[in-house]
Amino acid sequence: MGRWEPDGRGRLERAALALYGERGFENTTVAEIAARAGLTERTFFRYFADKREVLFWGAGALRELLVSAVASAPESAAPMDVVVAAFETAAAVLQERRESALQRQVVISANAELRERELIKLALLGAALADALRRRGVPDTAASLTADTGIAIFRAAFEAWVHETEQRAFPQLIRDSFDELKAVTSGASS
Amino acid sequence: MGRWEPDGRGRLERAALALYGERGFENTTVAEIAARAGLTERTFFRYFADKREVLFWGAGALRELLVSAVASAPESAAPMDVVVAAFETAAAVLQERRESALQRQVVISANAELRERELIKLALLGAALADALRRRGVPDTAASLTADTGIAIFRAAFEAWVHETEQRAFPQLIRDSFDELKAVTSGASS
DNA sequence: TGGGTTGATGTCAGTTGCTGTCATCACTCT
DNA sequence: AGAGTGATGACAGCAACTGACATCAACCCA
The missing domain is CATH 1.10.357.10 (Tetracycline Repressor, domain 2)
Known part of the structure; x- marks a missing residue:
């Protein structure tokens, strides 16, 4: 289980909250969230059904x-x-x-x-x-x-x-x- | 005002309700609604903010x-x-x-x-x-x-x-x- | 030891909701 | 007749979301 940094979900969650706070929900793309978490857009949608659900x-x-x-x-x-x-x-x-x-x-x-x-x-x-x-x-x-x-x-x-x-x-x-x-x-x- | 069929909004509304009923909300595209109403997708979004709002x-x-x-x-x-x-x-x-x-x-x-x-x-x-x-x-x-x-x-x-x-x-x-x-x-x- | 399995992730292509922008053209007003 | 006006079309483009398949470290078991 050590192939990637751990806690992908948590990293995505924190990245999303930070970005939503900085530039607003509508002005942040899922790709940006994933990038900040060091992951892929596709992975975001594996953890969260949609862009809102992360909150x-x-x-x-x-x-x-x-x-x-x-x-x-x-x-x-x-x-x-x-x-x-x-x-x-x-x-x-x-x-x-x-x-x-x-x-x-x-x-x-x-x-x-x-x-x-x-x-x-x-x-x-x-x-x-x-x-x-x-x-x-x-x-x-x-x-x-x-x-x-x-x-x-x-x-x-x-x-x-x-x-x-x-x-x-x-x-x-x-x-x-x-x-x-x-x-x-x-x-x-x- | 007679250049197009009248009541675009009403036609879109009826078309949407019918299609949502026939094949479900998720399985109908805005393009299909617009087509049935004899209008364009773009026009749909001029009347309704989003696909749900029509209801x-x-x-x-x-x-x-x-x-x-x-x-x-x-x-x-x-x-x-x-x-x-x-x-x-x-x-x-x-x-x-x-x-x-x-x-x-x-x-x-x-x-x-x-x-x-x-x-x-x-x-x-x-x-x-x-x-x-x-x-x-x-x-x-x-x-x-x-x-x-x-x-x-x-x-x-x-x-x-x-x-x-x-x-x-x-x-x-x-x-x-x-x-x-x-x-x-x-x-x-x- | 080594091969098979697993599970989290990546890659990529595609659909669809939604928007911006400009063109069109019947109708109206003067 | 000429200048708006307002509803619509045409088209390009972004971003949310999905499906299908590839990858590869870690683990399992013989």
Whole structure:
């Protein structure tokens, strides 16, 4: 396994993130990414389904983390609490990589295609969470609703974390966001 | 204006929908669409930003309809009710074009790229609705939450409408979906 | 020891989505 | 009649992505 430099995927990932940051997503070609990583365009497409996917590959790991957190929660816990706790765990992990998470977010925010991809990743995450809840015996509709609400909480907290100057802890922001949601929804009566 | 057949955009739209339905989105080239419409590939891209957009062009009209419905609602009405009423209006319009709406949805469901685009269109719709609510004086967070909830209701109702065999009225399904949401959320305490 | 297998990578040619640029020409306006 | 104007065509070109096959170090097993 020593024929080539190791970790081709990682090198491509770092090269892509750097280039997207320097000159923007649209203005960097896959050939340039591959060149910087010391590889070929063809190899890039062996690792990543398309030019965007290099930024979203990590979402799979996040999804697995959340799903397993939901699966291993105590039986007695209420669905919404299970989901929020799972997101707190995930937030703690993300906190470790704050720098690259921020850099990645800047790149994504700057480009419509990338925002589009991000949305579908979140939707997939929601579906996976709802599934995990159903496996705990939560009824269909409630599972989807709880999962989607969890995602809404996460998005709000992530937004706050990104703009946070005092670096409040991300898991704490999840908790705060949940509290705010509870306040907003309990206030409404319609 | 009589130098060419009229309504190039409409012809392209119909040709695309037909071909996407016949042989799938990925297996039809823009050149084929243009040929069936009696136009050129170049002209296709003058009307539509990309190959997917031909299916989503109508979303702009839907958005305007919803936004203006929200804007013109009585001042006294509660935000959530305003949004639901707006969706009922939109549902009545969609009901008129049930056939092509269904055909369109089959095509979109069959393709990941298209589902991706659909999600971002819904997100944009949510943002537009939230804006419209803010212009009515609804506070930021509540506006976003109300708009997103409205979209969740719409999606559930649309799903039901698509699978509806007895053709229950779409606006009525919106109302039912809202009622179900109220039931689900008022049941949760956490 | 040596040959066969494997797996990550390279090479190359081709399709297609999409863009820039300029030409065309019926129609309109004055 | 002559000068726009606006929708379209023609054409060249870039870059994303794919399929098919070659390469060759490392590993496996007799």
